[in-house]
Amino acid sequence: MLRYRSIYALYLIAFIDLFAVSLFLPLLSKEIRDLGGDPFLIGVIGSVYGAVQLFSSPIVGWGSDKHGSKIILFICLLSTAVGYALQGYASNLGMLLIARSIAGCFKHTQTIGKSIITELAPQEKSHVLANFNAFGSMGFIVGPTIGAHLVELEGGFRSVCLLASAAFLANILILVLLVTTKRKIKAWPSKGKDSDDLMGKNAYCGLGTIFSWPKSGADTSTLKYSVTGILFLRFVFSSSTIIPRANLPLTLESKFGTGVVSVGYLNSMQAVISTITGLTVGPVVSRLYQNDSERMVKHAGFVKAISLLALVVAPTFRLAGLSLLLQSGADPFLRVGITSMSLDGHDDFGTILGLGQSATSLSRMLAPFIAGVAQTYLSDQDGPAIIGFTAALLGLIWSYFVGMRRGFWRWGTRKVHSDINNGSMGINGGDHQPLINDIKKGVINHNHHQL
Template sequence: MRRSPLLPIFLTVFVDVLGLTLVLPLLPFYAEHFGATPLVVGLLAASYAVCQLISGPILGRISDRAGRKPTLLASQMGTFIGFLVLGSADSLWMLFLGRIIDGLTAGNLTIAQAYISDVTRPEERTKAFGLIGIAFGGGFLLGPAISGFLAHRFGYASPAFGAAALSLTAILLTAALLPAKQPAPAASSAAAPAGAASPAPLGRGNAFRRFFDRPLPRRRLLEFLAFSLSFSTLIGGLALFLERRFAFDVEKTGYLYAFSGLVGGSIQGGIGRLVKRLGEERLARVGFSAMVVGYGLLGVAYDLPTLLLLVAVAAFGAAVVRPSITTLLTKSVGRDEQGAALGVSQSLASVSQIVGPIAAGWLIEHRALAAYGLMAASFAALGVLLGAQKIPAGEPVES
């Protein structure tokens, strides 16, 4: 276990996520400090995602060819620079610049997931991806609470500089601890799942066509899109919702994010047992259903106990859906295609991070707080419907 590559990848992801979560609850308040409306706050979040949409498949394929470690280091360096720009911001355009720089090199999570796929057997993969969930849960537990504390007492720039310090730490951890992993050789047609095309160089368009032309990868990617749209809509407007419905400031918002992270991290610790009991497909449907309930009832939450209950239900759902769908996706493609498939999933997440925050910002700007929660829930309901469909006769199941 001491030699397992999962420990250093967990540490690097955890530190990366901790840096991200220092910034995530801060940005809406930081942008409003410079005069941004809720819609402009949504556009700020979308600017990162637009750049990530461009870079995601490219970085995924580069990591397939050049190796995970060097690509991850380059991505982390961009994140570090982006956080420094955020901390130095004295106007709204500098916030946009910082997010754009980070977005153009954003591939940390995708490459980490591809690395995990490289070093784990299919039957162990959901539990291994659960490590990323634990990293997210731990990051959301500590990062937002620290961010709210720092911003409340030392100003909005302090969490951004703290995130930059953590990003630099993640770079050093990756360089020192993560074993180099040679790119996987192209698998023969016999080794690929039935129905998979033979490997060929993939640009972004080719990658989308290759995976969406095959029923099983297409279904998995659509499920991932439903999850990403739901989660991005919720997160994209949550700070603004809390500010208007409950008069939360940045510190209280950070504490609520921390509570969500505590729930999510606790669930991830036992996800292996949940997978054994339910399987990835049923677990994903249960998680999507929990997201529908948690997000959809936000509009009727007017007191803190109700809010905390709904956040706990929704956090459980998101915590089990992400690793389950990611595992199902990696099992639906050939081993040499996993980086590209995860790159496509990252592109879909980027589309979601464009649509979700802008839609949430527009609704909240027009005081449609209940509609904001219902929109997030409707995307999760789409995930339930996709998961309930039968695999067509003759379509191969995941190995």
Template sequence: MNIQKCSPLFQKPRGRTRIIQCIYVVGFMDLFGVSMIIPLLSHHVKALGASPTVAGIVGSTYGILQLFSSTIVGSWSDVVGRRYSLLTCLLLSALGYGLLGMSTSIALFVLARIPVGLFKHSLSICRALLSDLVSESERPLVMGHFNAASSVGFILGPVVGGYLTEHEGGFYTSSFTCAVIFLTNAGLVWMLPWSETLIHRNDTNSSNDTSKGCNDKNCSKSVRNGSNASTHRPVLAADTDPGSIAPGKHVGSLRWREVSLLQPAWRQLSSVGSKIHMVASSDMWDLFLVRLLMAIAIMLYYSNFSLAMEERFSLKPKVTGYLISYSSTLGALAGFLVGPVTQLYGNNMPALLLHSTVLTGLLIFLYAAAPSVSQVLLTSTFFAISTTIGRTCITDLELQRGGVQASGTLIGAGQSVTAVGRVLAPLLSGLAQEFSPCGPPSLGVVLALAAVCLLLIRIPKWDGRGMTIKAKL
């Protein structure tokens, strides 16, 4: 076979590029619509007559549902394909936001949050789809651009939501607008040129060696209907002798069945359970623990930011808002730095993750000990960059070590871990604030230091590129 046909861009590269660009648009519109609603939820539920305690319980419903559904929906996208799972999540999210626009009682409000809490995983599936479309070396660059596009939407959304709220029935208008945005995203996903893309997936050990030939069985996979289509079943670690898989090696030539969305539910559930079991039984606890520690540390940094600025420097809320907007804008722009930085590191993601974690911990410490607003501004500048790079690194390492055969499951599991952090961070922040306004970031420093120590211990156990260790199905 002609070696040139093994190129990642062989056959219909324009179709692949169009899909990637459209996914950027989907990510932007997704967070644009969501961020229109988020600042208004607490005010609306209180306007419906809920007490602070009830409002808190209602507000936690979404997070709890996300905690349990992230991994399941991500794994389901591996089973039925990205296209059908993404469409399902977008349409049901649109239904949830439409119901939110009709919520005139607390019961309806809670009902509207259920489909959103269960199926608002469109961004996770988009990331899994992008990981399917690009090679391992391209993945950090593409993921960085996707995160940047999504972050821009999150910055602009509250501005539009705030404007709409100034008019009568503003919350309902914002909710219906958000529902329309999700329906538009669903239409865009439906019209994507799925059948035009053929991408290559070589064995990792030979992907950079163009002098080696390849054949049709281990050179390519087609993205059809968003799933990795083939008449063969997946070749996973369990298809070989587990003892013969050397640590750090990918299982080559991953092949997938084309699965129908209308197949028996028990078969879908069985496949989902198998993939979740594969991730749960793999030796990836270290990466998930690092993700959890850093997620809580970052949330502690932001948890009482406005209150701390007022108590420490007598800063007005308006100025604090400017600081937060400045940091958010830098975080969005930092997505474009991920690709060049990973190239500078030679795609050595473990080293980059270690250095970004060290930098993040140091910046949290400098913020906690900042004697002036100017130092807070300086730390906020680099903090936005380091956290953006760190999030991309941890996702890329999870995909490297877990393998592409379960990218949706892995990304969903990562989101579940982050959801645990969202549950724990407010509790830890409240306890730390009992001692000092600097208590939450100080605790964040301790957690970041624990993450650094864990990385120093575990990175030598990974190979130089953080590849997969073992996975059992």
């Protein structure tokens, strides 16, 4: 009973979280301009949030694994509430920059929430993660409309930011009163003590060991995918979503003469489609894909690439809108599938999800710059969409042919060969001894793509 109460409370937290963000996010560029910012400064301040998250996400994820997800989420919610209140009272660009930096440092509700919900339902992670994402998308349906009405009042932007801050304080109450975490804080090895744990004694030293090959004798049977491969996959698919949307209103206006109202309705329809498909991900992955997240990612990636290609060649706004709606339908399957793959075989949920958020933050930080360069040197109307299609195609090729499994990496292969020669293969020796013997005899090619 407590488990289900916590899960539904986290769904509510996800809804309020993105509702609060969507209240002011569409209005932020206008506020920067009103404070005297030019297009360059709008891009810089817009990129600060992603840049700060790039470094803070792994540390917050590591902290949630070491000190407990609930206390770290509490600190993040409280600090974000302070940041958004400061953002509302910003009277100059410097103060606004500080407020956005605070938000970027501590706004990790989605990452830590996914970590907690995965701990509570590890056998149903695809289903609960899909619902978590869907409830967050619901917030984006209603938030922009309410924010647009409030900003027309006197001191409107301040009111919107204070409402967002109050929403995060409400999330603190929900967290404290309704959420109970399941997983115990793990015991960290003392100095000099050998451990097969994936983490070390501090954030970045610990993160470094995640990318390395496990020690000889360690059981790697549960580690299905390379963390590096998954991070790259997340980065390219995130880029395929964020880059085309970076300057989407200007692109649609330039290509089709579309007004702000039409773009607003399109954004709401995208959020609706994302919510509906998000709620279906759980049943689809369990019944149609038999919990095979890798196959689902491949299929969703194919749909994503086709929809971006359609956006590039669309001759009318209606067809462009249909391609964007198709992307919104594919994105929940990609997010849940990649997240599920990244967690397979790991129990450091917070750290892994924090690393994933860093990959997304990197693409979010680079997106405004890449979109601007694409519009300047590639195509004023279709440049960002072309880059997005290229990124989606690269992600599709990566998932199909390059693979994310640990043995595909050259540096890992050298370690495997060393273990084979030393007779200490770092996998279940009994199950793989015939393969090891064949490699020693030269029956199987030592090329790392075949290992």
